[in-house]
Structure formats: C-alpha cells, structure tokens
Amino acid sequence: MRRIYLTIVLLVALCYGAYAQRAKSVILVYLDGGPAQTDTFDPKPEMGRNYHGNYKGVCQTNVEGVVIGEKLPLLATMADKYTLIRSLTHGSNAHETGHYAMITGDSSGGAVVYPSFGAVISYMMKDSYKGILPCYISVTSANSRFNEGGFLGNAYKSFDTGGKPESKEYEVEGVVNKHIDRKRMDSRMSLLRSFESLEMDKDVIDSLRDINMEFIWGESREIFDLNNEPDSVRQRYGKSRLGQSCLVARRLVEAGVPFVNVRTTGWDTHKKHFQKMNSMLPDLDRALSALISDLDSRGLLDSTIILCGGEFGRSPKVLWEAPWNGGRAHFGAAFSYLVAGGGFHGGKVLGATDKTGEKVAKRPVSPCDLIGTVYLLMGIDPYGTLPHVSEGELPILPSLLDSKKSHGLLYEIIDLKKPDNEK
Amino acid sequence: MKRTFLILIVALLFPLVQATASVRCSDEVFLRRAYLTITGALPTPNQCTAFIDDQSADKREVLIDKLIQSELGLKYMQMRWGDILRIKSEFPSNLWPNGVQAYNRWIYEQLMNNVPYDKMVQRLLLSSGSNFRSGAANFYRGFQKRTSKNIYANINLLFLGNRECTDNGNLCFSQIKYKSTKEWKEEIVYLDIHKKQPYQDVVLEDGTKLYLRADSDWRTTYVEWLTSPSNRRFAEVMVNRMWYWVFGRGIVHEPDNWHPDNKPSNPAMLKNLTDRFIDSKFDLRALMKMILLSEQFNSLPAPDGGYLPQRLPAEVIVDAIATVTGTWSTYTSRVPEPFTVYPPRTRSTHLGDATVSSSELELFGKVSRDVSLESQRNNTITSRQLLYLMNSSVLENNIRRSPVLQRIYIDSPDIETIANKITLLTLSRRATRSEIDIYKKHMDKNQLPLMEVAIDIMWMQINSNEFLYNH
Numbered sequence: 001m002r003r004i005y006l007t008i009v010l011l012v013a014l015c016y017g018a019y020a021q022r023a024k025s026v027i028l029v030y031l032d033g034g035p036a037q038t039d040t041f042d043p044k045p046e047m048g049r050n051y052h053g054n055y056k057g058v059c060q061t062n063v064e065g066v067v068i069g070e071k072l073p074l075l076a077t078m079a080d081k082y083t084l085i086r087s088l089t090h091g092s093n094a095h096e097t098g099h100y101a102m103i104t105g106d107s108s109g110g111a112v113v114y115p116s117f118g119a120v121i122s123y124m125m126k127d128s129y130k131g132i133l134p135c136y137i138s139v140t141s142a143n144s145r146f147n148e149g150g151f152l153g154n155a156y157k158s159f160d161t162g163g164k165p166e167s168k169e170y171e172v173e174g175v176v177n178k179h180i181d182r183k184r185m186d187s188r189m190s191l192l193r194s195f196e197s198l199e200m201d202k203d204v205i206d207s208l209r210d211i212n213m214e215f216i217w218g219e220s221r222e223i224f225d226l227n228n229e230p231d232s233v234r235q236r237y238g239k240s241r242l243g244q245s246c247l248v249a250r251r252l253v254e255a256g257v258p259f260v261n262v263r264t265t266g267w268d269t270h271k272k273h274f275q276k277m278n279s280m281l282p283d284l285d286r287a288l289s290a291l292i293s294d295l296d297s298r299g300l301l302d303s304t305i306i307l308c309g310g311e312f313g314r315s316p317k318v319l320w321e322a323p324w325n326g327g328r329a330h331f332g333a334a335f336s337y338l339v340a341g342g343g344f345h346g347g348k349v350l351g352a353t354d355k356t357g358e359k360v361a362k363r364p365v366s367p368c369d370l371i372g373t374v375y376l377l378m379g380i381d382p383y384g385t386l387p388h389v390s391e392g393e394l395p396i397l398p399s400l401l402d403s404k405k406s407h408g409l410l411y412e413i414i415d416l417k418k419p420d421n422e423k
Numbered sequence: 424m425k426r427t428f429l430i431l432i433v434a435l436l437f438p439l440v441q442a443t444a445s446v447r448c449s450d451e452v453f454l455r456r457a458y459l460t461i462t463g464a465l466p467t468p469n470q471c472t473a474f475i476d477d478q479s480a481d482k483r484e485v486l487i488d489k490l491i492q493s494e495l496g497l498k499y500m501q502m503r504w505g506d507i508l509r510i511k512s513e514f515p516s517n518l519w520p521n522g523v524q525a526y527n528r529w530i531y532e533q534l535m536n537n538v539p540y541d542k543m544v545q546r547l548l549l550s551s552g553s554n555f556r557s558g559a560a561n562f563y564r565g566f567q568k569r570t571s572k573n574i575y576a577n578i579n580l581l582f583l584g585n586r587e588c589t590d591n592g593n594l595c596f597s598q599i600k601y602k603s604t605k606e607w608k609e610e611i612v613y614l615d616i617h618k619k620q621p622y623q624d625v626v627l628e629d630g631t632k633l634y635l636r637a638d639s640d641w642r643t644t645y646v647e648w649l650t651s652p653s654n655r656r657f658a659e660v661m662v663n664r665m666w667y668w669v670f671g672r673g674i675v676h677e678p679d680n681w682h683p684d685n686k687p688s689n690p691a692m693l694k695n696l697t698d699r700f701i702d703s704k705f706d707l708r709a710l711m712k713m714i715l716l717s718e719q720f721n722s723l724p725a726p727d728g729g730y731l732p733q734r735l736p737a738e739v740i741v742d743a744i745a746t747v748t749g750t751w752s753t754y755t756s757r758v759p760e761p762f763t764v765y766p767p768r769t770r771s772t773h774l775g776d777a778t779v780s781s782s783e784l785e786l787f788g789k790v791s792r793d794v795s796l797e798s799q800r801n802n803t804i805t806s807r808q809l810l811y812l813m814n815s816s817v818l819e820n821n822i823r824r825s826p827v828l829q830r831i832y833i834d835s836p837d838i839e840t841i842a843n844k845i846t847l848l849t850l851s852r853r854a855t856r857s858e859i860d861i862y863k864k865h866m867d868k869n870q871l872p873l874m875e876v877a878i879d880i881m882w883m884q885i886n887s888n889e890f891l892y893n894h
Contacts, residue, residue: 113791144785149791150793174807192887201734211806
C-alpha cells in the first residue's frame, strides 16, 4: 500500500517536473548579420589560413577539451557555465529567411507567418505575468525584417527601448525624455485634461494614460537608469552599445521581465571581416562574459536562459579574392549558438561539424529544436498550439512535428528528462 | 377618437424624433472627415479656410468628387487594395520589389481610369504572364501555397466574403502553372489548358453548375459567373467593403465573415446600395460617393446611429504627425534588389510594400499584409501608443525642432495667433475662445516662454482624441 502511495507521489512529481517552468526569463543576445562560428565558438585552427584566416590561435577554456576562438579569452574562463551548440543548421543563406527561422523556429515558405519566440512567450504569459514592464523588450530594437508579432498580432510584439544605453542619458522611448521633468509633464497632462472634450473611448484612454504616468515616473525609470550601477560594473560589461545593452538586460531580468532581446548589428562582414572582428569580438567577449558571471553571482543564472548567435553563421572558408578581400559569406548549413542558464547545462558541447566546418558531422540541431527546448524550460508545451485568426489552432512549432525538419529537443543539455512517450 | 388623436400625434412627432437622432455635422468637421477618409491626409490650413468660407450649396459634393479623383485619393485607395491583395516584397507573399511595383502600378491604373469593379476583377483573375511585366499576374504569384484549393479559397474570401469552398470549385484554377526565368525572381504565370482532364462539371456556392470545356481557360467560365450582375453576393461584398473602408465597420461585420448567421445590421440599406452599385455598372467611385453623401457620413457622432468615430489607421496617424511637425521619416527597402531609399517626405500611405516599415508604423498597427482579411487591421488604441505620444523623445524632438512650429512662432505676435495656427494645422479648425483662455492660463501658471507654450500646445493637440480619431 505504502509502495503504491509512493509510486503515485513519484509519478505526480515527475509529471509536474516535466511541465514545470524551469526558467523565468530569456536573454537573447542576437548578433544580427550572422557571426562567424569559426572565429568564435567552433574554431578550425588546423585548417590553414584559407579557413582560419588571421586567427590561427585558440583559447583553451576551463573545461578540458573545449576550445574557442582566440579573441574570446574572457569567455574561455567560464566554459563550465555554458554549452556550445556547434551543429545548428537550417540551410538558408538569405538574411530574411535565416532570421525568420532563428526567431520563429518555423521554416519560411508556409502560408502563415509565425510570431517570434519572444512574442509567443509574451502571449503565453499574458495572464501570469503581472509586471509593470512589458513582457518582451528589445534593447534597443527588434529586427523589423518581418512581422515580429506574426499571426498573434501587434499586442505581443517587442517593446523597443530605442535610445543609446552607452550614452550618458539612456533615453528609453516613451519613458525617459530629457526635455520633460515630472512638473512639466503634470502641467501638460492637466492642459490635456482641460482641453479634451470629445467622448471617443475617453474613459479607456484616460485610464491608460494614468497607467502610463505610473510607468514613466515609477520603478521602471529606475530600472532603465544605468547610473544606478557602480561604474566598475559598467566598465566590466564594456562601455559599448552591446556591453551596456547586456547590462540593461540583466537589470530587466532582475526586475522579472520574461524576454529580453539584445540585438547588436554589424555582423554581416562580407568585406574586411578580420579588421572588424578585431574590435567586435573583444566587445562581445567582455559583454557576454560579464552578463553570464554577473547573473551567476546574483543567483539569477539558474533561472535565466542566455542564448547567443545570429540568423546564420559565416562561410568557414575565407574569401580572399576581390571584391571580398578577406571576407566571409552567409552560411546556414552549419553554425553555432552559445546557450547558458535557466536549466541548460554548462561545460558541454553539443554536436560537431566536420573537419572544414562546412558540414554538420554530429547531432544536427534545427532552429525549432533550440526554440522548442527554450519553450520547455519556460514551462510552455513545445507541442502545444496557438490561435490563428482564420486557420484555427496551429501548432506552436510546426517544424518540430516534422521528422525531416526536427532532430529532437535538446534533452542532452538540459535538466529535464525526456518523457518516455516522446519519440 | 381620443385614441386616433394620440396615434396622429405620435405619427407626427416620430419623424421629428428620427431627425434629432442624427445632427448634420458642421463644414469644419465634414472637411476633416472627408480628407482623412478619402485621402488619408489632413487638409492644409488653406484648404480648411477656403472650404469653410465657400458659400456654395453643393460644396460637400464638389469636394468629394475632387478628392476621390485626386492623386492622394487614388494612392490611399491603392493602399487599401494593397492590404487585402497582400502586396509585399518578402514572405509570405514574396513578390519582391519588382513585382510589388508592377502590381501597384496596375492597381493605380485601374483606379485612375475608374475601371468598373467587375472589369477590374476580371482582369485580375484572368491575368497571366511575367510577374515583372504583367502587374495583375502577381495575384497568382503571391500565393505561398500554390494549390488550386488555396487560390480558390482566397478568391472566395476576397470577392464573396468568406473562405468557404465547394467540393470542386477549385478545378477552375487547376490549370495555373508557374515557370521561372533566367531573371532573378522573375516568374511566368501561365495556363496549361491542354491538361488532360475529363470533361468537368463544377458546382459553385449558390448551386450554379459550370461546365468546363476541354482546351479552354476554365477561369473564364468561373469569372463570368462571379462578376455577373445576377450574382448579388459579388456586388454586396464590395458595397460592404466600401462601407467598411469609410466607417471602419461593415454593414455585415466583420466584412471577411459573410455567413448566414452573420446578418447585416441594416439589410434595407445594403440592398439599396447594392441595387444602385449594379445599376451604375459597378462604378467604384460612384459607390464611394454615394456612401460619403449618406446621412450617416454627414452627421455628428451620436449614441444611436450617426457617425462612428474611429481611431486613425497607423499610416494616417504617422503621416499626420509628420505633416504637423514637418519632420518626415525616411523609409528604405532592405530587400537587396535593389536596396531602395524612398524619396524624402514620402507618405507612409504611399509605400506600397508591407515589408517597408518603421517602428512608429509597427506601433500603431500597420497591416503586415500576411492575410487577405480586413480584420487584420487593428485600430484599437493601446497604452504603448499613448506612451509614445505622451513621452517619446523622438516625438518631443520632432516638435521642438519642428520647422513648421518655428515658422508659426516667428510669424505670430501672440499666443492667440499661435494657438489658432496650430489648431488649424492639427485639428483643421480654429481655436475656441475658451481654449485660448486655457492656453493663457497654462502659460501664466507655469511661467513658460511663448515658444515653450507653443510646443506644449502642439504636443497636447497631437495627444488629443480629436487628433487621433476620425470623428
């Protein structure tokens, strides 16, 4: 009898474990344009100059057998905190389709446009999330190449902060406006109130304006204000756009925001690739390592997923010829992502590419596998559905249901066990 | 006797009660409403004063005619068609910039020549050829799922008001084929009319049977049936769509959801307009004019009937703010073939491509043109939109550095003149006495210099419901 009772308890606990929310937030550090995996997370030093280009060396990380690019020494000291996925693949070499794949997990070409995974999380948490800050925030803006909200519509799109977090005053759109202090704002609002006479949605609008006043002058203002951070911390992240954006992301996650998209541009290096990487990689190294270690020391890494990568990688072979003169082309066949926190293991490498880095050699990972795993860790059923205005309920990740497109959720590198009934 | 008397009194009073239900709007209100509805643009201060001062009795009708035929009117109408025909460079339509341009040009030509609706639909549905050369062929090019079922369902949605299909109506579109050319993204839409198919009978929505003959374009048979005056639904859906374009609410609502259970709110009016539309041989301009001359369009908002105020569409709000501040966004197409920068001061209503956007347009709900539904446009006001209007530093700077506001400030001796000029520009009317008092009080109480008051007035008016709504 007792045994049966125990078994039931165990079963309930297991079921709960399978669907419980492991992570509370996601930070996507998005390297827009497509970063070179061979210069970052999947170096090929033995392939000669036509492949490794100017970066012959590597960094030995603190995890035995794992090496990363020579320009990432700080990240090399903490490989036990993250896992490298070296076998992402979607085969698309165009920005818009690659971006669509990495942000929605869907393969483009279907009849419906899927929402970004930030929007999906925002939709799924619409009732449970009660914070004053928006559920899905982009620092400083989302890629507008496609409709972020997809078929879910505008309400779940990201809130773009705009502004320059690296400047003295980070003017968050709609929140911080350096010309207007509280007193001036109050006087403007009372002017507006005494003027407004027409009835149109007046009650709704008035109450929304009140909420906004709280938003503008309340806690959120303090959260966005980087002057609340000691200068040493700001230095640690780097005083660049990317560095300070990552710091903003940490502050937002601390405040409970479920999805933060740190989008940084300039990674589309067809020409002068190595000259550009000489400054961009140290910048990334500083920002990302600071973010991981800072979240870790605050005890937030366990509940925060960090993802870092772009819409695709870059060709492992360097294009030395004119007009590229040392560039790398778009490459969607095999590329890397760094994942950390929120239930993702540290110190591992998932998948591998072949000798040249041009093909996936082991454990291919599709965008839907990665995003589905993020959903799983966020307590969202990756096999669930979303409502479409004319098509009814659609699968949240259609590619995950297609064995030609999906290679399985990433159970190898997360804390959750694969349920027995899942193929 | 007494009873008859009572009935008589009620009968006499009734028309009076009816008449008070809708009050004719003023010329100022009408002018703003007509400009925003027909052209998607604010009237200029000169247009406002000229219209208000015009004494002729038929000035509303004259204005309607002028605006419908104007470049702005045609372009705004082109945008509405572009929304439901999903004109967009990238997915899901994937027309690419060359196709987008050809398609837009084709629509503009139809509208400019006021091609009758039945003719326009015939040209659209019987199109073929290169997507870069034959604009209308982009109708077939723009399908991701290029099955005859999907094409047929979309045609039903566009022209008959829902996606419901009969078992084999899609056969009419089963001859459509695509072939690529050597030109990048150029594709030829053609018909395989010799396709080996047995002699076919097709049953359509209203039970009509069509006979598809071998060696012929089967679309022709369908289109003849679709666009015939005896197919009332075809005309009704267009009448309802036009009503929706004007009022933001269909007589049948949503306009994409025609269904036996979804009854028209005013069947008599729908019937009357449809009769007149068919009698006019499907004249689209005449249809719009008919609706704009209706009592509903000419009345003040009222709880029962009258004009229904509606938040301005995203593109219209963004253009209106640009007009008022004199600062326009720069739009670019990032689809690299070729990378395009639109000329300065391009209206967002004229972009013609849903792939081209801005954060403001996204914020206010520009249509992404992913589906052919009118209901994809959401004009509900949200807290984020209000947040932008209240406290955006971009908007603040646009007002502060506004060349228009500088001009007004330089040209005006006092707050009264400033207020009048801003109000005419922003709200298309003159400032009232009491409003000017409010502004003066604001200036005195807060000890603000005149230019700062001017900035506050412009900020306040942009934030007002009167600006954000068509009313």
